[in-house]
Amino acid sequence: MSNSVGVVATKRAVFEMPLRFRSGAVLPRYELVYETYGTLNADRSNAILICHALSGHHHVAGYYSDAPNNIGWWDNMVGPGKPINTDKFYVIGLNNLGGCHGSTGPSSINPETGLPYGSSFPVITVEDWVESQARLASELGIDCFAAVVGGSLGGMQALQWSLAYPERVRHVLAIASAPRLTAQNIAFNDVARNAILTDPDFHGGDFYLHGVVPTRGLRLARMLGHITYLSDDAMADKFGRELRTGQYNYGYEVEFQIESYLRYQGDKFAAYFDANTYLLMTKALDYFDPAQDYEGDLNKAFARARANFLVISFTTDWRFSPQRSREIVRPLLHNHRNVSYAEITSNHGHDSFLMDDSQYMDVVRAYLANIRCGVKV
Amino acid sequence: MSNSVGVVATKRAVFEMPLRFRSGAVLPRYELVYETYGTLNADRSNAILICHALSGHHHVAGYYSDAPNNIGWWDNMVGPGKPINTDKFYVIGLNNLGGCHGSTGPSSINPETGLPYGSSFPVITVEDWVESQARLASELGIDCFAAVVGGSLGGMQALQWSLAYPERVRHVLAIASAPRLTAQNIAFNDVARNAILTDPDFHGGDFYLHGVVPTRGLRLARMLGHITYLSDDAMADKFGRELRTGQYNYGYEVEFQIESYLRYQGDKFAAYFDANTYLLMTKALDYFDPAQDYEGDLNKAFARARANFLVISFTTDWRFSPQRSREIVRPLLHNHRNVSYAEITSNHGHDSFLMDDSQYMDVVRAYLANIRCGVKV
Numbered sequence A, B: 001m002s003n004s005v006g007v008v009a010t011k012r013a014v015f016e017m018p019l020r021f022r023s024g025a026v027l028p029r030y031e032l033v034y035e036t037y038g039t040l041n042a043d044r045s046n047a048i049l050i051c052h053a054l055s056g057h058h059h060v061a062g063y064y065s066d067a068p069n070n071i072g073w074w075d076n077m078v079g080p081g082k083p084i085n086t087d088k089f090y091v092i093g094l095n096n097l098g099g100c101h102g103s104t105g106p107s108s109i110n111p112e113t114g115l116p117y118g119s120s121f122p123v124i125t126v127e128d129w130v131e132s133q134a135r136l137a138s139e140l141g142i143d144c145f146a147a148v149v150g151g152s153l154g155g156m157q158a159l160q161w162s163l164a165y166p167e168r169v170r171h172v173l174a175i176a177s178a179p180r181l182t183a184q185n186i187a188f189n190d191v192a193r194n195a196i197l198t199d200p201d202f203h204g205g206d207f208y209l210h211g212v213v214p215t216r217g218l219r220l221a222r223m224l225g226h227i228t229y230l231s232d233d234a235m236a237d238k239f240g241r242e243l244r245t246g247q248y249n250y251g252y253e254v255e256f257q258i259e260s261y262l263r264y265q266g267d268k269f270a271a272y273f274d275a276n277t278y279l280l281m282t283k284a285l286d287y288f289d290p291a292q293d294y295e296g297d298l299n300k301a302f303a304r305a306r307a308n309f310l311v312i313s314f315t316t317d318w319r320f321s322p323q324r325s326r327e328i329v330r331p332l333l334h335n336h337r338n339v340s341y342a343e344i345t346s347n348h349g350h351d352s353f354l355m356d357d358s359q360y361m362d363v364v365r366a367y368l369a370n371i372r373c374g375v376k377v
Helices: A127-141 A153-164 A185-196 A198-204 A215-229 A232-236 A257-270 A275-285 A298-304 A324-334 A348-352 A360-369 B127-138 B151-162 B181-197 B198-207 B215-228 B234-238 B257-269 B275-287 B298-304 B322-334 B350-355 B356-368
Strands: A012-014 A030-037 A049-052 A090-094 A147-151 A171-175 A308-314 A341-344 B010-013 B031-038 B047-051 B088-093 B148-149 B169-176 B308-314 B339-344
Touching: A012 A127, A012 B356, A030 A127, A049 A153, A049 A257, A049 A298, A049 B350, A090 B151, A127 A153, A127 B088, A147 A153, A153 A275, A153 A298, A153 A360, A171 A360, A185 A215, A185 A275, A185 B234, A185 B257, A198 A215, A198 A275, A215 A257, A215 A275, A215 A348, A215 B047, A232 B181, A257 B181, A257 B308, A298 A324, A308 A324, A308 A348, A308 A360, A324 A341, A341 A360, A348 B215, B010 B127, B010 B257, B031 B127, B047 B127, B047 B151, B088 B127, B127 B151, B148 B151, B151 B169, B169 B356, B181 B215, B181 B275, B198 B275, B215 B257, B215 B275, B215 B350, B234 B356, B298 B322, B308 B350, B322 B339, B339 B356
Parallel strands: A049 A090, A049 A147, A147 A171, A171 A308, A308 A341, B047 B088, B047 B148, B148 B169, B169 B308, B308 B339
Antiparallel strands: A012 A030, A030 A090, B010 B031, B031 B088
16 A cells, blocks of 8 residues: 555553542553554654544554554555655554543453443543543653644644643644534534433443443434534535435335435444443543633633644534634634644535545645654744 | 413314325324414405424414413414414414324324324325315315415425415415425434334334333434524523533533533423324425425426415524525526515524514515405415
């Protein structure tokens, strides 16, 4: 595969030091799985951290020797000569704490009990993730990231890096993100959560012990999610009112192709994703609000930031609309930060941040090409 | 109560003639409950039919002698001196066939079996409703309506009247409606339906026999619906990120006021609405497409229409956006129909059609004031 980072291997870091969550809960130990692409330079100044969104993970680029078709979720963005250029940068992808792809999460075995954490896994926040990521950075010998990059929920983590560790990140790329969710966005998350929480197979989060999975709830949550990740226009273009059998059958089986697509996506997701992780991810989205401790004033909240920023939004993204990105840009300008803002014309809604849009790719490529490595802040 | 039609009583019409549905299914007999306001004039030319949307019913205006607080759902629109002026017009509201407010529906007892229809109640379409409404009109001695009026799904019925019975309706008011759903809209309906269909208490539609109600599914369907009936801005204004207890509690109970609102609406709805009726209503929405028999060409589909039209949309309605209303206007203009189109600036999203917006009220008032009664088409 041209321009691929090629065969990659998943690594594992174990942290035996307790992590105190924002909620007050304490996790005595945890593990994070991660991958790295490219080479860390001599003064360790070329590292880029990729923060993932709701259903993402550590496998950002490349493929596995024993699974050549399992290609990283941002392989179009990360690789030699790609916008996040691994010839220049040392790129790190991780699975967030609470995840279900190898890092310690609700489906992991709690060594204290020998049983899955389940409902006992603490509610985690974006702040907690950044804390756990900072420990991973230290473990890897990285004092300061050249950049922290993320889309959607990942963008929130990138923003939080600039607030929690202003001296440890030179550039923040927040893509299709928001400084905090709106009521509508929280509402969508709440419906998705309620689908899972009220599934009789959820068992209060301890379904592992019952040998079942709250498939119905997860499936509904994912179906709903998918609608909000796509634009109305993109759905109309792709599916319109196309019928599966070419005629109306007047029943509750699939009639329209859009239904077939959604149910397929829901089934696929419910077969592998952990319901508790889904809940945790949506809660982290809801809770993130840098202005929470500043009487709601984002200008004050972002006063601590020292990084340079690239903020990107997409015209048809209605789940994290351009308006939300401008709410990131405004307080940064107020605080005289260097901010570049690009509003990309795209038809693909929120999913645009994962797509191969040339204008988008060029903006990221140009921005990162201008970063000088080997120069400390 | 000033300007109220006052005390009203529900009436019942029984149709012993079989109704053949578009699906081919036949209902041997059925009943419709309805209410009337105002007085039918001598030449029976001043009747207006109000068609309801997903969760509406026959109780459009006024109140009951034994329930003075049970006020009709469109009481702000219908009454003496109101936009739909009962001093001038004879107004009819009905509960659609398949409903759960008194007309024959899935929760009614099938006289052939002595059990609720449940899953045996046929899937019904907008065309079938208009057929059943036309029979009610004949029963009431109304050859031609001065107007048929409806919002949302009700607007589709009003449009269908102009196509099925071009000589029986002089004016059509289609408010916050669409000529046919987009993929996104079908997708939202499909998620809502799946919430109900996969609820273990649904029992394939025959939950009545099990003494349970698919509350979880109905609740989710309604919560999701509510999000799409409100605008992002209206939700932000009304709820923002307001917390119920003033602080984060890091759990899955209600944190934000918007969650409290949605869950309350969901619980309230699930306590009285019939799950099978919900399914039927969303299916009727999905299936309606006047161009279905015209190779998708709305211009050809509307060639039959003879009525005059008032089409109204609301700027922040994203479930039935102004673009959808313009898709009604365009084929009518193509066919040289008289069409008035008003795009109302409103903050309330799809729910605007039920609100007391003065610009909106004035448009309806002015349009209907110009209708001359006593003059046949």
